[in-house]
Amino acid sequence: MSFNPKVTVIMTSYNKPELIGIAIKSVLDQSLKDFELLIMDDNSNMETINIIKEFLNDPRVTLYKSDIKDEDRYKKTRYATLINQALELAKGEYISYITDDNMYKKNRLDLMSYLLNTNKEVNIVYSAQKLIHLNENYQPISSVTRKTEGVLNKAAEVVDHCSVMHRKSILDDIKKKYGNYWDDDKKYWGYADAIFWNRLNEKHLFYPTLMVLDYNYRTPRSYKVMHFGLPSFEGGECFIPNGTIVKDNSTNIYYFDDGKRRLIKDPKIFNLLQFTSSDIIQVPDPILFKYTLGKEITNSNLKKSIPNDILIKSDDNDQIYYIQKGKKRPIQGALHFYGFKMNKVITLPKQIVRSISNGPALIGVVKKGEILPNRLIIKIEHQYYLVLDNCLHLIGSLDIFEKLKLNREDSLIGSKEWLQWFNIGPNIVYEW
Structure with missing residues (x-):
């Protein structure tokens, strides 16, 4: 490899141990050998890092690992921040991008660099892409080809950044005008590449090759999948309502209570609370970790810090209560009226139930001034x-x-x- 490689490949990585090795290997197996691979990891778990380390004996591969704290992830569009850092380090004449859930075809770098080599008036090329949906076991369940759309003067939301190669030389004007390359404002988490394409399109066109040159794997843990359907107040940021059970990008499970995420570490507590795996949702870590960590839910603190928005009863009688704002509200003939389910009622020792302050009863009539149950x-x-x-x-x-x-x-x-x-x-x- 020459000291100044023909291509710099920038890979962003975060907690995808199942796919990161495939992505790296697809770059190292390229028919074009004159490249450098900059792996920009966003403080992944050790399982992911250990897989990356297996490839560091190749002198073309360099790992840069951030020290971002989980609670700070939501403040910026992290992959855009990492790409900006990589662009400052890049030595290649051409820039190419890949994510940890993407795979290049063997001739991708060769073909795209050839197009730039032989067409001096062209500064950006892009290809078709095959999107492959995987199930929980990482087996393919469906696929679709994103075809090219001709020469583009508006590439935003049309072209994925893993399908692009451009000359490094066109970046100087963008840095001079905007102060950075990619806009890493947190509001662009889902489409920072589109914002970058807008900047490039101010002076440059995107030229296509009709071939599929990369594969994008969409898994249940992909950012777009986990983000889909998340609520937001109109004009505001997305949020996680109280009473929601969330699993992070690892194996931790949290219950959202009073605007905080409370860890449920013990499977026995999870079962005691009548939660099931079908109750759990997954959300992207940057959204999850912007919420403060509350008290862990344990057997020992149920008495002092019982979770809200659950149904309980004492082990010595059949009265069912709804917990709201730290108080127990007796449900008087209104269980089905409010859509509550008997299989979600938690039986607790009478000492715990008696220690919880009483709240107003829930009856099968809605009146003006009524305090309604949460998530109704x-x-x-x-x-x-x-x-x-x-x-x-x-x-x-x-x-x-x-x-x-x-x-x-x-x-x-x-x-x-x-x-x-x-x-x-x-x-x-x-x-x-």
């Missing part, structure tokens, strides 16, 4: 509302129901009068 779904005419902190929020996307494990069949049928009785909060929408 109300259907008024043909519209659905979600109750959060006693405010009614119009749900603007059916995808939110699936993401949050909400069942529309459990909706409480309300009247238009209720819209005057209760505070109306901002609409809840899904926005990419």
Whole structure:
């Protein structure tokens, strides 16, 4: 390899041990050998790092590992931050991108660099891409080909950055104008490449090759999959409602309670709370970790810090309570009225139940001034509302129901009068 390689390949990496080795090997197996591979890892787990280390004996491969803290991930679009760092380090005449869930075809670098070598007026080339959906066991279940769309003066949201190669020389003007290359503002988590393409398209066109030159693997743990359906208040950031059970990008499970994520480490506690694997959702770590870590839910602290939005009963009688704002609200003939399920009722020692302060009863009638249960779904005419902190929020996307494990069949049928009785909060929408 020459001191100044023909191509710099920039790979971003975060916690994908199942695929990172495939991605790296696809670069090292290229028919064009004159390249450097910069692996920009965002402080992944050791399983991922150990796989990367297996390839570091190749002098073309360099690992840069960030020290980002989990609670700071949401503050920037991290992969854009890492790419900006890599572009400052790049020695290649041409720049190519790959992610840890992508794979290059063997001739990708050779063909794309040839197109740039032989067409001096062309500064950016892109290819078709095959998108492959994998299941939980990383077996393919479907695929689709993203075809090229001709010469593009608006490549945003059309071209994936793993399908692009461009001259490094065109970056200077962007840095001079914007102060960086990729915009890493946190609002661009899902489409920072589109923002970068807009910058490139100010002076340059994207020229196609019709061939599929890379494969993108979409897994249940891909950012776009985990983000899909997450609610946000209209015009605001996405959020995780209280009462949601979330698994992180590793194996940790959290219960969202009073705006904090509470770790459930003990499987016995998970079962005691009548949670099941079907209750769990996955969200991207940057969104999860922006929430403060609350008290772990353990047997020993159930008495002092019982989780909200659960159903309990004492082991010495059949009275069922709903926990809200740290108080137990007796449910009086209204279990099915509110869509509560008997199989979610937790039996606790009478000493714990008696130690919890009493709250107002829940009866099978909704009245003005009533304090409604959290996460209650109300259907008024043909519209659905979600109750959060006693405010009614119009749900603007059916995808939110699936993401949050909400069942529309459990909706409480309300009247238009209720819209005057209760505070109306901002609409809840899904926005990419």
